Amino acid sequence: DTAVSQTPKYLVTQMGNDKSIKCEQNLGHDTMYWYKQDSKKFLKIMFSYNNKELIINETVPNRFSPKSPDKAHLNLHINSLELGDSAVYFCASSQDSGGSPPKQYFGPGTRLTVT
Amino acid sequence: TQLLEQSPQFLSIQEGENLTVYCNSSSVFSSLQWYRQEPGEGPVLLVTVVTGGEVKKLKRLTFQFGDARKDSSLHITAAQPGDTGLYLCAGAPIGDMRFGAGTRLTVKP
Numbered sequence: 001d002t003a004v005s006q007t008p009k010y011l012v013t014q015m016g017n018d019k020s021i022k023c024e025q026n027l028g029h030d031t032m033y034w035y036k037q038d039s040k041k042f043l044k045i046m047f048s049y050n051n052k053e054l055i056i057n058e059t060v061p062n063r064f065s066p067k068s069p070d071k072a073h074l075n076l077h078i079n080s081l082e083l084g085d086s087a088v089y090f091c092a093s094s095q096d097s098g099g100s101p102p103k104q105y106f107g108p109g110t111r112l113t114v115t
Numbered sequence: 116t117q118l119l120e121q122s123p124q125f126l127s128i129q130e131g132e133n134l135t136v137y138c139n140s141s142s143v144f145s146s147l148q149w150y151r152q153e154p155g156e157g158p159v160l161l162v163t164v165v166t167g168g169e170v171k172k173l174k175r176l177t178f179q180f181g182d183a184r185k186d187s188s189l190h191i192t193a194a195q196p197g198d199t200g201l202y203l204c205a206g207a208p209i210g211d212m213r214f215g216a217g218t219r220l221t222v223k224p
Binding site: 004033035040041042043044045048056090092103104105106107108109 | 117148152155156157158159160163201203205211212213214216217219
């Protein structure tokens with residue numbers, strides 16, 4: 001059984017479009033994350049949600065908005081896509097361990113290409 | 116500059132060789148994690164080191180956390196083609212997780 005799943009795996013779209021990436025975890029974790037991995041493989045956190053509250057919001061454009069309909073899902077909506085948004089986006093989840101950074105489980109990634 | 120600097124950025128070796136990759140920072144971390152990411156997949160956690168000077172072994176992989184908790188190293192003994200991948204170190208100095216840029220390892224048969 002897949003622990004953290006993302007759809008779609010590949011997404012090709014034109015500049016200016018609005019798109020969404022879905023993420024689901026079946027681990028019962030209380031925190032979910034979105035990461036962006038650029039062409040140089042640098043993995044950077046974008047958002048995290050804990051119990052439906054946004055607790056980290058890095059300096060990402062407000063064109064990006066996370067939506068969490070429930071504890072098991074954290075979707076990423078992107079408006080007015082730009083060429084620089086092309087990257088691989090990873091969803092992850094973890095259970096708060098109350099101390100050390102928790103073990104994060106990553107999804108397989110969504111490769112977004114903006115043309 | 117990145118919070119976590121990894122070196123080398125690229126490493127290509129022959130099967131059977133030993134190697135060490137490094138993760139350095141000017142910040143102190145309560146713990147550091149190492150992940151391996153294979154092409155087309157998400158990162159997978161290998162180990163978490165918590166105590167300064169700690170050494171953890173995972174089969175042929177040896178992880179060390181610096182005494183000052185500012186750096187870590189990963190040593191692989193007798194590398195195999197299956198070790199090929201991107202090795203990422205990560206830590207959370209002030210609450211949010213930060214990743215290094217990674218070391219891309221290629222082990223040739």
